Amino acid sequence: MCGIVGYIGKKTHGYDVLVDGLKRLEYRGYDSAGICVMTDKKTKTFRSVGTVARLEEKVGTPIDGVRVGIAHTRWATHGKPRVKNAHPHSSGKIHLVHNGIIENYQQLKKELIAAGYTFTSETDSEVVAHLIARENKKHDFAEAMYRALGRVVGAYALVILHEDYPDTLIAARNSSPLIVGIGKDAYIVASDASAIVSHTDRVVYLDDGEVMMVHDGAYTITNLRGRKKTKKTHTIDVDTQKAERSGYAHFMLKEMHEQPHAIEDAMRGRIILADGMARLGGLNSVEKRLRTIKRIVIVSCGTSYHAGLVGEYMLEEYAGIPTEVEWASEFRYRKPLIDAHTAVIAISQSGETADTRAAVREVKQKGGLALGIVNAVGSTIARETDAGVYNHAGPEIGVASTKAFTSQLAILTLLTVYLGRQRNMSMTMGKRILSELRKTPQAMTHILAQHDAIKKIAKKYANATSMFYLGRKYNFPIALEGALKMKEISYIHTEGYASGEMKHGPIALIDKDFPSVILAPKDSVYDKTLSAIEEIKARSGKVIALTTHGTKQVEKIADDVIYIPKTLELLTPLLAVVPLQLLAYYTGVIKGYDVDKPRNLAKSVTVE
Numbered sequence: 001m002c003g004i005v006g007y008i009g010k011k012t013h014g015y016d017v018l019v020d021g022l023k024r025l026e027y028r029g030y031d032s033a034g035i036c037v038m039t040d041k042k043t044k045t046f047r048s049v050g051t052v053a054r055l056e057e058k059v060g061t062p063i064d065g066v067r068v069g070i071a072h073t074r075w076a077t078h079g080k081p082r083v084k085n086a087h088p089h090s091s092g093k094i095h096l097v098h099n100g101i102i103e104n105y106q107q108l109k110k111e112l113i114a115a116g117y118t119f120t121s122e123t124d125s126e127v128v129a130h131l132i133a134r135e136n137k138k139h140d141f142a143e144a145m146y147r148a149l150g151r152v153v154g155a156y157a158l159v160i161l162h163e164d165y166p167d168t169l170i171a172a173r174n175s176s177p178l179i180v181g182i183g184k185d186a187y188i189v190a191s192d193a194s195a196i197v198s199h200t201d202r203v204v205y206l207d208d209g210e211v212m213m214v215h216d217g218a219y220t221i222t223n224l225r226g227r228k229k230t231k232k233t234h235t236i237d238v239d240t241q242k243a244e245r246s247g248y249a250h251f252m253l254k255e256m257h258e259q260p261h262a263i264e265d266a267m268r269g270r271i272i273l274a275d276g277m278a279r280l281g282g283l284n285s286v287e288k289r290l291r292t293i294k295r296i297v298i299v300s301c302g303t304s305y306h307a308g309l310v311g312e313y314m315l316e317e318y319a320g321i322p323t324e325v326e327w328a329s330e331f332r333y334r335k336p337l338i339d340a341h342t343a344v345i346a347i348s349q350s351g352e353t354a355d356t357r358a359a360v361r362e363v364k365q366k367g368g369l370a371l372g373i374v375n376a377v378g379s380t381i382a383r384e385t386d387a388g389v390y391n392h393a394g395p396e397i398g399v400a401s402t403k404a405f406t407s408q409l410a411i412l413t414l415l416t417v418y419l420g421r422q423r424n425m426s427m428t429m430g431k432r433i434l435s436e437l438r439k440t441p442q443a444m445t446h447i448l449a450q451h452d453a454i455k456k457i458a459k460k461y462a463n464a465t466s467m468f469y470l471g472r473k474y475n476f477p478i479a480l481e482g483a484l485k486m487k488e489i490s491y492i493h494t495e496g497y498a499s500g501e502m503k504h505g506p507i508a509l510i511d512k513d514f515p516s517v518i519l520a521p522k523d524s525v526y527d528k529t530l531s532a533i534e535e536i537k538a539r540s541g542k543v544i545a546l547t548t549h550g551t552k553q554v555e556k557i558a559d560d561v562i563y564i565p566k567t568l569e570l571l572t573p574l575l576a577v578v579p580l581q582l583l584a585y586y587t588g589v590i591k592g593y594d595v596d597k598p599r600n601l602a603k604s605v606t607v608e
């Protein structure tokens, strides 16, 4: 969702720190951007619609002499992307930036209007500025902030400054992520570590209901009633180089090409081939409990949900554990039956997705075992689950998830072997799966080398208005994922479907202008999938088929064919998704869209 950043320090380069921070957070939302800085006890505020680059244009010459300031990049929830709805929002001498949703803002707004406050935006966030200003009439800045937040219901990460307190910066968190970077003579508060790492590696993670106040160069952490708390300082190890585009045209292209490496990093130190075992250190603390698990429920959203669906097939077929996969946004409002023999696995790249976080809380509430497969180190889900496995895929900046997805599939394969070997999986089978998994990075490199051929296919179908993506068994989730990638990047209306379901209705849509991408690797359901291709061809539908090297039949019936190297059935999803990522990428580029920041999307969905 939105990206927020705050700076307070002895050095006067605050403007540069804030703008650099905004650029690194821009994947969280890019509907508008804004900044408020204080120089010589006066504030200057700039806001603009669109990207941070547009804001810089509006500011013109970078502002010098900035020791304190706040900034924001927006993903609109309340009020269209307009300058009046851009943050920071102000009330008198109070200025703030907000990430989250104030659920009771309508009621508070009515009360404040009745008290004579004038609203200039349609946002929920502006309410907080006026609330603090009203309390500030009777109380000092800090007390006014506590009293105001005592009235607020909802999710927030806030950074607040007051013109009369140039040596003070306040940040508060309830549900939306917030990290404090502790530098030499400076503090940087931000939605995630990417805006902090180039300045310091010492951070404090704020938890829900916590307030951080910097005053006169020192910081304190309290709860929402002002009671002091001591918090651990963490040292984060993030390679800023990895957050650069490194010569690629887009982060998405770079991250697709990083997949072979990301799989190697996911496997590093986790394969004991001689015993056909997987070693997952992050599960050591629950190893015994995992032996007693009788059921697994995977909760996640979007692309991570599709990874969960592949995991379901793997865990049932190779670990023999009944597995269900739930959309976290539905799971949290259902009455899920969770007992002590249920392990719930939350899969999340960002580790901050609000619905997945809430699902984890629900599970812990019910005494279930909450595990995480998370990429973002130190993120909330990683800290709130009982145990888990990090992807180690490095920062994923492109909004459309690619390397995190294939890395999630690799981790789910390791987890399947880990749990399978605790149960009835033989050493031979363990060895077979792990040695084939080890070959996937090279196979991926081979597929990535076919980018020109895939680009040609993208050009051929770029004007399609609708497309089907079809797959069966392990590749049904990949059909869903391929369809999601094409939606996100090219805005073509696509539907992922189980190929066996086509004749129960969707095939009615097929005609010569409605192409279908069909996943037909040489696996246990290959013949069935061939019939699905035939059925579509019989209605003049165009078919882009994806199959295994060496299979000749498909090219006789499909219009275009993409080949992937041979591997075990449960590992075909890891390979089959790569051409679909490339197809979406090139279609988006051909159509001239911003493939790293697709319209209406954000990388980390931190509100419901």
Ligand code: AGP
Binding pocket: 301, 302, 303, 304, 347, 348, 349, 350, 351, 352, 353, 356, 399, 400, 401, 402, 488, 602, 603, 604, 605
């Ligand atoms: C995928 O390309 C999207 N960015 C989105 O569907 C994403 O997978 C979803 O929001 C879940 O995010 P998470 O893995 O960070 O929890």
